[in-house]
Amino acid sequence: MGRPPLNPRLAEFGTTIFAEMSALAQRTGAINLGQGFPDTDGPEEIREAAVRALREGRGNQYPPGPGVPELRAAVSEHQRRFYGLDVDPDTEVLVTAGATEAIAAALLALVAPGDEVVALEPYYDSYAACVALAGGTRVPVTLRPDGPDGGFRLDLDELRAAVTDRTRLLLLNTPHNPTGTVLTRAELTAVAELACERDLLVVTDEVYEHLVFEGEHVPIASLPGMHDRTVTISSSGKTFSFTGWKVGWVTAHPELLTAVRSAKQYLTFVSAGPFQYAIAEALALPDTYFTALREDLRAKRDLLAAGLADAGFTVHPPRGTYFITTDVRALGERDGFAFCRSLPERCGVVAVPNAVFHDDPEAGRSQVRFAFCKREAVLREATDRLRALAP
Incomplete structure (x- = not known):
């Protein structure tokens, strides 16, 4: 073959971080707070x-x-x-x-x-x-x-x-x-x-x-x-x-x-x-549905944010979405990639390094994202595990 099979415009991308970290969660049996999908169905x-x-x-x-x-x-x-x-x-x-x-x-x-x-x-x-x-x-x-x-x-x-x-x-x-x-x-x-x-x-x-x-x-x-x-x-x-x-x-x-x-x-x-x-x-559901969804996720955000803070992370409180971005430097870490790849073995939890979302990985090198769109019991178990990281 005269050149690699992949279109050169895609050569820099490779496998998505979500596929990598979800596979890691399956392989280790860790709680997957990396990918943003709920663990319960909708109405x-x-x-x-x-x-x-x-x-x-x-x-x-x-x-x-x-x-x-x-x-x-x-x-x-x-x-x-x-x-x-x-x-x-x-x-x-x-x-x-x-x-x-x-x-x-x-x-x-x-x-x-x-x-x-x-x-x-x-x-x-x-x-x-x-x-x-x-x-x-x-x-x-x-x-x-x-x-x-x-x-x-x-x-x-x-x-x-x-x-x-x-x-x-x-x-x-x-x-x-x-x-x-x-x-x-x-x-x-x-x-x-x-x-x-x-x-x-x-x-x-x-x-x-x-x-x-x-x-x-x-x-x-x-x-x-x-x-x-x-x-x-x-x-x-x-x-x-x-x-x-x-x-x-x-x-x-x-x-x-x-x-x-x-x-x-x-x-x-x-x-x-x-x-x-x-x-x-x-889309025609009453306003009460949309309000209840928002309030449920607000409570889950607060639960996970408190647990992450207790574990020693610097927490950047989100005003919306499914996700909390943290900084791992307060834990004595520097590299979000290395941290996320070791976290399942250390604590039984999966997260995603923010550096993959930057053109310049150094801009987000120490930032790690956690998803809180999970059942409350799952979030409590995850935060219990993460507290083992506390300095």
């Missing part, structure tokens, strides 16, 4: 809605390319109900195989070779791979611990300085994985003004939109000048605890949506037929 009535759709033959064959009408209407109503956004279900909603496909389709559609994509880092690993596949250049703007609460913050001056004449779009994620940052209305307003001033597109990943513990979730598409230049992505997995169903969606101005659909049709074409009908029903 029984939504699971039964999927069963009903299967039995009634709805979605067992190829669903419509943009998604079943019921789900597109439900997404439109969701955007109106929670954010006051007017989204046309026929021309401004596209159903995808989870948010991961939506991100891939958006970047493949909107980014050309040589375009720069400014992204907040640390970032979900698929962002970098998708920018690379599109032939773009990623330009990171690093969130850093700042402020009295120890959370991570966006430096707006650094963001502005990262934009050049080659910048095509801003890739946002709020609430932010892995740091738990929730961009404020003031911060998003500044980002929106920058996008309008420099004529940039914005792709925004909002899958944790209903998991905000302090502050509020503000879709940037709702801000002045942003409707026509924003591709908003979300999904059902994190909100309804059915991550294996892989039902996501894109909302955007018709011209942008058509571009994203042009790429998406050559990825999965369609997916998750019966589950689309079930998620349409899920």
